[in-house]
Amino acid sequence: MTARHHLVPQFYLRNFADGNGQVALVDRDDPERVILNAVRKACSEVGFYRIETEVLAREEDRVSHDPESVEQHLSMFEQSAAPAIYKLLRTAFADFTRDDWFHMINFIALQTVRGHRWREDFNALATQAMRVHLGATVTDETIAQWLRDEGRPVHPTAISDYREQMVGPDRPRLIAPDAVHIQEGFKLALGDLGERLADDMRWSLIASDSVQILTSDEPVCWWAAGNTPVGYGSAQVVWLPLNPRVVLQLMDADVTTEDLGLPSPSTPSGRDELCRFINSQVGGQAHRWIVHRPGDRPLDDVILAPRTAWGDELVSVEETGNTRREIWVHRRLPAVT
Numbered sequence: 001m002t003a004r005h006h007l008v009p010q011f012y013l014r015n016f017a018d019g020n021g022q023v024a025l026v027d028r029d030d031p032e033r034v035i036l037n038a039v040r041k042a043c044s045e046v047g048f049y050r051i052e053t054e055v056l057a058r059e060e061d062r063v064s065h066d067p068e069s070v071e072q073h074l075s076m077f078e079q080s081a082a083p084a085i086y087k088l089l090r091t092a093f094a095d096f097t098r099d100d101w102f103h104m105i106n107f108i109a110l111q112t113v114r115g116h117r118w119r120e121d122f123n124a125l126a127t128q129a130m131r132v133h134l135g136a137t138v139t140d141e142t143i144a145q146w147l148r149d150e151g152r153p154v155h156p157t158a159i160s161d162y163r164e165q166m167v168g169p170d171r172p173r174l175i176a177p178d179a180v181h182i183q184e185g186f187k188l189a190l191g192d193l194g195e196r197l198a199d200d201m202r203w204s205l206i207a208s209d210s211v212q213i214l215t216s217d218e219p220v221c222w223w224a225a226g227n228t229p230v231g232y233g234s235a236q237v238v239w240l241p242l243n244p245r246v247v248l249q250l251m252d253a254d255v256t257t258e259d260l261g262l263p264s265p266s267t268p269s270g271r272d273e274l275c276r277f278i279n280s281q282v283g284g285q286a287h288r289w290i291v292h293r294p295g296d297r298p299l300d301d302v303i304l305a306p307r308t309a310w311g312d313e314l315v316s317v318e319e320t321g322n323t324r325r326e327i328w329v330h331r332r333l334p335a336v337t
Contacts (some may be wrong), residue, residue, distance in 0.1 A: 002050060005071050007115045007217055008043040008291075009078045012085070015243040016215055018294045026290040026299065028216075028283075028307070036294055043217045043289060049074065051179045070182055074110065081107035089242055092205055101203075108240055108250075109193035112220045112232075113185030116287040122181055124310035126174040128330045135167045169312070196232055197250060206247040206265050211275040214298040215241040216286035223281055225260040229331035236260060239278050244293045247278050281305050308332040 006013075017023050017039050025042060027033040049070040056062045066072070084100035084107075112118065143162045147154045165171065176184075222235035237260065238250040251257075257264050263273035279298050283290045284305025292298045309332065316327040 002047040004044040005048040006044045011082045013039045016293050024294045028286040055179050105197045109189035113189045117218050119181045131167045200253045201250040202253045204249050208271050208275040211272045212296040212298040213241050214292040217289045218285050221281045306334040309335040
């Protein structure tokens with residue numbers, strides 16, 4: 001039987017559990033639906049990180065391959081990060097070592113790419129790259145020849161329609177195999193993402209005495225001010241809730257909360273307001289489940305950030321004579337329901 005894999009580690013979820021080892025799971029699309037689930041079952045899916053032997057390209061890699069090896073390696077990273085999180089919650093940064101810092105960077109980076117959101121991002125960006133490549137390299141004459149080969153009429157409208165089908169809104173989508181999602185996610189996390197998190201970011205803990213903090217099946221939130229597309233390079237803040245009272249915040253060293261229009265954590269009321277905002281962002285980006293401690297009500301007075309989906313946004317139009325030039329950005333946008 002294929003094992004269940006936790007998209008969010010059990011040791012992390014225990015920080016949001018009650019004395020019975022249960023967490024409250026709130027349906028992202030129906031917040032009135034709340035179920036209690038054991039930590040050992042919560043935020044898990046069958047075979048999510050499994051790489052079957054037959055998908056490996058090289059025969060020598062297949063000989064000793066274990067399909068569960070990714071889950072085993074993730075467990076090793078989790079075991080290294082757990083003491084670091086324990087220290088943060090117990091003594092803040094008082095005895096936080098360079099090794100702890102290193103393990104937390106790996107944990108945050110890997111958690112960023114462990115869930116469904118990363119796989120959606122990867123497929124969307126791969127599809128967009130294909131779209132741009134086809135739009136730039138496939139000529140009208142090439143399309144005309146394809147139409148002839150298919151025995152279809154060749155005229156300007158037919159060529160235009162074919163191109164629209166190829167690169168327009170209803171274009172084909174690239175869906176990468178799970179093994180590619182896993183391998184490319186690890187490569188990104190342990191490379192560029194880790195470097196980004198280690199590069200000149202100011203670490204702090206945001207603690208609230210009155211606002212109960214939630215997490216989700218996508219607990220790491222990369223955020224930037226304004227309405228511009230947020231990527232790992234452009235994000236100005238990274239949040240990771242640690243328990244129902246504390247959030248780890250990583251912020252670019254050259255900005256402040258005031259610069260970003262965020263509530264100041266220097267006062268109790270500012271910390272409460274900031275924690276409510278973090279709840280709205282972390283809860284809003286959940287794929288399926290918002291997670292909190294049973295009995296808590298962290299969604300009170302919180303408007304969740306809208307669910308997003310990849311789409312095209314028109315950002316600029318320039319008209320000269322009979323020529324119209326449009327600039328579009330492919331990005332996450334509020335999903336149309």
